Amino acid sequence: MIATAEFRLLSTSGLLGYGFPEASLAAGIARNPQMIGVDGGSTDPGPYYLGSGKTVNSSRAMKRDLQLMLGAALAAKIPLVIGSCGGAGSNPHLDIVAGLVREIARERGLHFRLAVIRAEQDKASVKRRLAEGAIAPLRVSPQLDDATIDRAAHITAMMGPEPYMRALDAGAQVVLAGRSSDPASWAACAMRAGLPPAPSWYAGKFLECGATAAVPKGHDCLFTAVGEDHVVVEATNPIRRCTPSSCANHSLHENASPNIFVEPGGILDATDVRFEAVSDRAVKISGMQWKPMPYTNKLEGAEFVGYRAITICGTRDPLLIARLDDFLESVREATVFKASGIEIAPDEYTLLFRVYGKNGVMGAREPVREIRSHELGILAEVVAPTQEIASAVLALARVSLLHTDFEGRLCREGNMAFPYSPSDIVTEPAYRFSIFHVVTPKDPYEMFPIEYEAV
Amino acid sequence: MAKIREIAEVCKSKNAGPFELTIDVVFKEAAMFERVRAAKILGPQLFARLYGVNAEDVLFTEYPAGCAFKATIPRAVSSGDVGDTDVYGAQQHAPLLEVDIPL
Numbered sequence: 001m002i003a004t005a006e007f008r009l010l011s012t013s014g015l016l017g018y019g020f021p022e023a024s025l026a027a028g029i030a031r032n033p034q035m036i037g038v039d040g041g042s043t044d045p046g047p048y049y050l051g052s053g054k055t056v057n058s059s060r061a062m063k064r065d066l067q068l069m070l071g072a073a074l075a076a077k078i079p080l081v082i083g084s085c086g087g088a089g090s091n092p093h094l095d096i097v098a099g100l101v102r103e104i105a106r107e108r109g110l111h112f113r114l115a116v117i118r119a120e121q122d123k124a125s126v127k128r129r130l131a132e133g134a135i136a137p138l139r140v141s142p143q144l145d146d147a148t149i150d151r152a153a154h155i156t157a158m159m160g161p162e163p164y165m166r167a168l169d170a171g172a173q174v175v176l177a178g179r180s181s182d183p184a185s186w187a188a189c190a191m192r193a194g195l196p197p198a199p200s201w202y203a204g205k206f207l208e209c210g211a212t213a214a215v216p217k218g219h220d221c222l223f224t225a226v227g228e229d230h231v232v233v234e235a236t237n238p239i240r241r242c243t244p245s246s247c248a249n250h251s252l253h254e255n256a257s258p259n260i261f262v263e264p265g266g267i268l269d270a271t272d273v274r275f276e277a278v279s280d281r282a283v284k285i286s287g288m289q290w291k292p293m294p295y296t297n298k299l300e301g302a303e304f305v306g307y308r309a310i311t312i313c314g315t316r317d318p319l320l321i322a323r324l325d326d327f328l329e330s331v332r333e334a335t336v337f338k339a340s341g342i343e344i345a346p347d348e349y350t351l352l353f354r355v356y357g358k359n360g361v362m363g364a365r366e367p368v369r370e371i372r373s374h375e376l377g378i379l380a381e382v383v384a385p386t387q388e389i390a391s392a393v394l395a396l397a398r399v400s401l402l403h404t405d406f407e408g409r410l411c412r413e414g415n416m417a418f419p420y421s422p423s424d425i426v427t428e429p430a431y432r433f434s435i436f437h438v439v440t441p442k443d444p445y446e447m448f449p450i451e452y453e454a455v
Numbered sequence: 456m457a458k459i460r461e462i463a464e465v466c467k468s469k470n471a472g473p474f475e476l477t478i479d480v481v482f483k484e485a486a487m488f489e490r491v492r493a494a495k496i497l498g499p500q501l502f503a504r505l506y507g508v509n510a511e512d513v514l515f516t517e518y519p520a521g522c523a524f525k526a527t528i529p530r531a532v533s534s535g536d537v538g539d540t541d542v543y544g545a546q547q548h549a550p551l552l553e554v555d556i557p558l
Contacts, residue, residue: 043473046535046542139514140474140529245483248521249465252479256471256527258518273520305537350537363540365506365531367550383537432536433473 007193007226008033009186013210013219016040016065017057024221027236029072031223035189036073039182039208041084051153051302051431053092063100070104081175081185089179090154091120098176105455112174114453115167119178121155134440141436148434152301160264161188162444181263182208190226198290201268203231213250214240230286242283244275266292301435307387308427309394313416316375319408320415327406328353334400339393349384349393383430394424460552468547471527473534476544481523488522494556502526505550
């Protein structure tokens, strides 16, 4: 590999389905990228998506992005590579995205070799790995045992670049992968072109977020050239500029440390990186290092917690606001009493009141103790093993909020303003992240089977 | 004395995975970053006090390349679990805004 070799990658946005301007894609294609990609996923929207198998973005929005990207990639004869398909990247998410790609191909008469790389882990294999001592906690992890594994709705492992490289080596023109380390799909393409891991992984750190590292931020395309010891990043939309400070700040995003990134097979160390402007829109970043480590993949799992009903209301009464904590305690007692009357015991549900205007945003960590607002928003919530119980208790909480007496009460017709009829709202079920660990696999491929298909 | 809200270019919070929260404060100029660093107010002890966690659970990083400080702490409730107030962790930065820095 000659010293001037570089590999060019184009990312369309921070997440499949966020959208991007078509002109930005065209401007990126004009730079002759050697792959197009987009990150598909994140744990950021919470556990519901992994737990339920639903996608974060709508199929309509994902299909729009896929149509443009697929057309551009096939026309330019370069691979289209998408990681963490559908958000959480377990089988249902991946199957939805693969279904959209097949649908577009049918509608447009497109033909290509597709690789689908799965990241969902069956429970028996996770239990076996746990028994073998191959699973370890992260810095902050829940307890893991066989019962936790049994309760999980879905468990994924986060793949590194190796399965992508194998799929591309096998001639895949479109690679759709389940849960992946965010930079892995990009690192795979650059390393496969012979570039070292350090700049390849580092490029992925920027590409996975699209034009987020530029100013102004926006859902837009990022073009990146990877060299032997550096990367150059540039947003393709002329209204966005990558600057040394915008790029340095991007390193802080969503990571525990701005310098140390633990990845499958090593640590990307950005402690000594330098950011230099190469134009008023592009930044060269160098000095990153890759330190090989024993190979690990992260495991993620989510479990069902219960069914949920909520109601939203507000009070404008200063007498009530002055006695809020006592009032809510009375409402809780009234709800528990009435629920026991319909044979629902207190341990069958969780009843929560969130008070916006007091500590709705920070909860127990809120340092401001006194209430300074003339009105308060109250969100009452019940989570229970059945929707019937959740909705029944929530209805009792709602009526208790409205009618419970408090000392000095003048508003004797009702304590709360409810904006909706019906006031009681059934939400999607509640899930929680139950597994967040690392596993040492036998090799980087064994947990991620690849299926090939002629579309 | 100056409050963080008066001298920072960016002050923000976000999830770092579902079980941790990361809080960043960024200064526009290296000179201001160095003055704040020299004041020795920002550190694990401060974040432990502001967020009610143990200082040994605060991962604190000075980041001169970005004129920034970063603190990562355990979440009180994991993202989206029952009782969580902020699934994205994007609105947990406010206590830092009011911190006085002797400059």
